[in-house]
Amino acid sequence: MSKLIVKNGIVFDPINKIEGEIKDILIENGKIVERFSNQSDIKEINAKNKTVIPSAIDIHSHIASQQTNWLRLLGSKHKSFQEYWNNLSLEYIAKAYISNGYTFILEANVYPSLSKQTMFNFTQLPVLDKAMLLNVSNIWALELEYQREMVNEASTFLSDLLLKTKGFGFKVYNPFEAENWNFQKLRNDLTNKGRLFNFSPIDVYEKMTKYNEALGLPHSVHVHVEGYEQSYAEENLKLILHKIKSLNLISSKSNLNINRSQIFHLAHASSYNIDGDNSGLIKFYNDNQEFDLDLGFMGFDPINPLITSDRRLINSLIAAESPFKVITTAVESEGDTFSTLRIFNKQNETDCILWANSLDLALNIKNMWQMQLSINFPNYSHINKIPEIATLLLSSNARKKFLENLNKEFVRNNKLINNNKELTFYDFIILTRSSPAKSLGIGTVKGNLGKNADGDLNILNINIDEIDTSKDIEKIKNSLKSIEYVIKEGKIIKKDDSIDITPNGKIFWSSGTFEYEDKKLIMNRKKDFYQKYYSIFYDSLNTSIGNEFLREFN
Amino acid sequence: MELYKYLPKTNCKLCGKTCMAFALDLLQGKVKADDCPPLLEPKYKKQYETLKELLGSEEGVEKELRINVDTDLCDGCGICVTICPVNARYCPPSLSGKAPDYPPEKHQLFQVKGGKCELLELKYCRRIEAEGRERECRVCETYCPREAVKIEYV
């Protein structure tokens, strides 16, 4: 069987608290081992004076849902989209991720009715391991469970839904926004009850957090707060965070060795403070370790696709007379989405503030394990911007240089220029590798170079010990830009410029650990609901994806 | 106002009201066709019979309800299955336009089999079991796109 040894590399493995040790990594049958079962047929890579790190993990992306196809359709008439995003084809996405050292992606927003499309796309997405989160915040079948606390009923149904669709967890996003059939009138207060429902959005956030912990899923509830990039978002976010905090929940996975300690994951946290003042959020996170967030870096690309369910954002984009058109879809009473294109401009003050927010959070939240680096691909940035983002985090000089090209008004008002804090390389590895793995609950196998973890790693052609990461930014950037080796489960996926996309990746899924004796009764009730109000039977959600693609994770 | 067509339209007021008002009451089951004296005259015989047929056999058992489905015309769209109020009450799937389960419910009137509509149990039809206005139900006939369903009294 296949054996690979990576010799004498300078290893960074934050999960095992290894910071720059010279060490051999042994991989046999895709897993990291302490010693090989026998000494024949060992492939060797000499990593002397090179840096060995786990493969990166993207905790928030939109790459394989139906909405991504609408983006591709919209982009097919824009030359800059085709050139810069290469039509956003699945193969291109996979190659772009691999060349930046990624081997695991989370598709963060899939409607249960469309999950089969995502599964089908996943099987076409080579090499990468992947998982999807189901968006259940608008599902009518859970109407009663959102009104009253019904842990058994909700968890039974949600668990079965994951089993049927092979999802990994849940996303909450604009609860019951679909009640507003028109585009204009929007709810201002999250505590207001819905027009047609006897509960408010805040109930959904609260109940889903509880149900998620009752289910014992690897990942916590994955939350997007409505009104992002708008002034409403800050209030909404505060309200939700304090509400969840008042529940006094603890993570159902905290008994594990490499645990996820959070009960609540906030997606692209950079987009909620439009005024650029993150101090409240930073204080909250420093005080409350049971919350985590991803940073949502913006990259100022020539053109950005945008998938959102946020009407406010879309309305503001339309109002600004965008030359880009919107494809609006309403999916089976599970929610509305909008797909369009947009451009972030370095001379636009708001865009600059959003960009600065990510850095502000990353530099001021004390616990690195509370944060993950994400770019909300493809909404905020192209994955190729990761090396540049790394330099911004590691070096205040790089930051200052970047600021020179931004909106003058913004530079004058923003505090970022005075912040000289710099992250270490070790911190960067936590943000991109270890922390996402931990937050997703897959830290035992991913983002980890310890025994029994998957043999997923990157070899950078750079000796981290010999350089000053805050000064030699070009070296850091180059080593991340052209990663020498990307290895997945012991196979060399990328060496220098050649990328091998033949192996299949696995789809991670989980249905939690919740068991209930009256499961049949509850499921029959739900099936009746589907029978009465949905265009398909509940059982038709069942996906028959081949076992060779699946990997169950609990 | 199909019923009005078949009244004598003389406005003789022998029944105490205009023909139009009489037709409305007739529709609501407040009066019977026999309450119109001119209608019983021989020259209105044909109209009287049509009217009786339209109203159903509430006054006697001399005529039997039939729902004929022309299988040559029917394309099995299942609109009759969905629209039939009796089906809707007993087969939850038909609420969302789905085909009912098989075997059919006891009260189910229609099912689609082999691409054609099939009449199952006529005795639960509203024209037989319901009261008042509901007895006038003829939705299956009204909405059939292929005009394949016919309600008749023979």
Next chain:
Amino acid sequence: MEVIKTDFILNTVRRMENDQSKEFSFGDKKSLVEKLAIAFINPKDFDKLNLSSKPNLKISSNFGIIIVKGIADEDVPEGTVLMPISIWSNQITGVENSELRYKNMRVDVDITEEKINDLNSLINKIKEA
């Protein structure tokens, strides 16, 4: 008898009973002709053309000519010919600006005693064209 030539609008449709893709049967070309080599017109047009005197309709467009059986149909508005989409209607539909033209086309309609084209002749026509 005087020949009446009238301007008509041709529309092609797919009706349940005249769907060629389903009806096609090698062994039963007759039923194919019965169900597909037809054109529906309003009864008033039917009378105007004096169609009962001669059995068939000759429909000609910019793209070609076809002979089919005329059938009176009240649902068709006056001045319109309705044909099921099939190899017969394809004789008079065409391409404009790289798009198919198969609806709302101007055609001339005439009555004729000529025979309805059968399937083999049409297939041969395609082969030989």
Next chain:
Amino acid sequence: MKRSVCSGCSLLCDDIMVKSDGIYIDEVFGACLKGKEKFDQVTSQNRILSPLIRKDDTLQKASWDEALQRTVDLIKKSKKPLIYGLSNSSCEAQLKGIELAKLINGFIDSNASICQGKVLDNAVNSGITLTTITEIINKADLILLWGSNAAESIPRLLNKVLFSRGKFRMTGREIKTLIIIDPVKTASFNTMGVRDVALRITPGKDIELIKVLKEECCAADSIPSEGVAGLDKDDMKRLLQHLSGAEYGVIFVGQGLLTPQKNSNLINELLELVQMINIKQERGRITLAMMGGHFNMNGFDHVALSMYGKRGNLHFKDNQILETDENIISKIENEDFDCSIFIGTDPISHFPMSLSSKLAKKPIILIDNRNSATLQLASIVLPTTITGIECSGLAYRLDHIPIELKKIINPPSKIPTDEEILNQIIQKLKSDGGN
């Protein structure tokens, strides 16, 4: 008795019940006539059960290996092959079709491009608001059939969208308004109630109606008193009232709207009208739904988009995709091909004579399960299974919801599926040393 999915049309009803012993289908419950006919195809005398090769101008039975070899030889000789169809195949087969096109430097497209795909193409220019059937069931109070005869093209559609009783539309048919815009009085007209609106438009004048509605949307009273497109002023007023007053309206775009009219882009105008109404609307929204004919009309669009970022018209050259303005029609019209492969479609029945005769001049490879006009002209015929009955696979419903088709019975005499056939061709081409 098993619940199954019907692949008779793009509605993909998942509520039909099939009684089968695994070899034959005994009875089908719940499916409409169109669906039933699909099941009848299994044992139809129209079925092709053996590969056929044209020899001396007649089609003769051949062995599978011989037919496959001939196919591969033909493809290898071809410089500009054309692949068309696949709307009656599963997404898995469509994927293989694209792979084949890439391998042989071919041009590939699906039936959607001359049909519902046009609406999506125009959505790029003017945006679009789409909806799905559950939404319509539960929310819609206005159903507009524009140039589409739903009752006959998708028989169970009206049953599901118009007669169903949704969560917010408990009274069902009573609360829903039906508007039909069609020159011909179709079977759908019979489903109208007293409050519904039938608009018998003059054929080919839809564009004028849309233009006036757009003007009326901006400035009141621009409807000429003599009316437009054969409709009088009152009709127009009612139509506009319904459109701008609906809480949730859905326009079903039919074939009648998809043909070009007077050199103007009708679909674009319609989409713009809908956007205008939606921006003005305060109570609700108007959405669009498309009515594909073949059961997996939307599948190819999604497969092609996720693989190459293009909805259709994929033109490959040296493993790269070429920018092209050409479509299947222009390709045939300009005779820019030297061999054509049709999968599950019957172009000779659908294309005008001018195109058919051009197709007939070049060799035709047909992969299909039934006799058709195209078969009469094909050089090689490879029989295939009926997707949705004899093999499973993914398909997209008319509202772009993915539905898994189920295998019910085994195909006769071990006929391979579309996917397997295409794969065999690909493998053989590769092992024979490419083209």
